[in-house]
Amino acid sequence: MIWNGYTGAAGWMLRQAMESVVGAALEGGRVVLPSDLSRPRGGLMVRELKRKPPEP
Secondary structure (H helix, E strand, O other): OOHHHHHHHHHHHHHHHHHHHHOOEEEOOEEEOOOOOOOOEOOEOOOOOOOOOOOO
């Protein structure tokens, strides 16, 4: 298997987890987070969210 095939599969798995567990969605190239993000989901709870600003 080629390297980008492997990393592509990992990226799809991460996206699936973010969409199904956290409730995030990718719309028009932007990540949209649910309004109830701080609500616990089973054993998972988002306590902090950080974003690195894009470089110019």
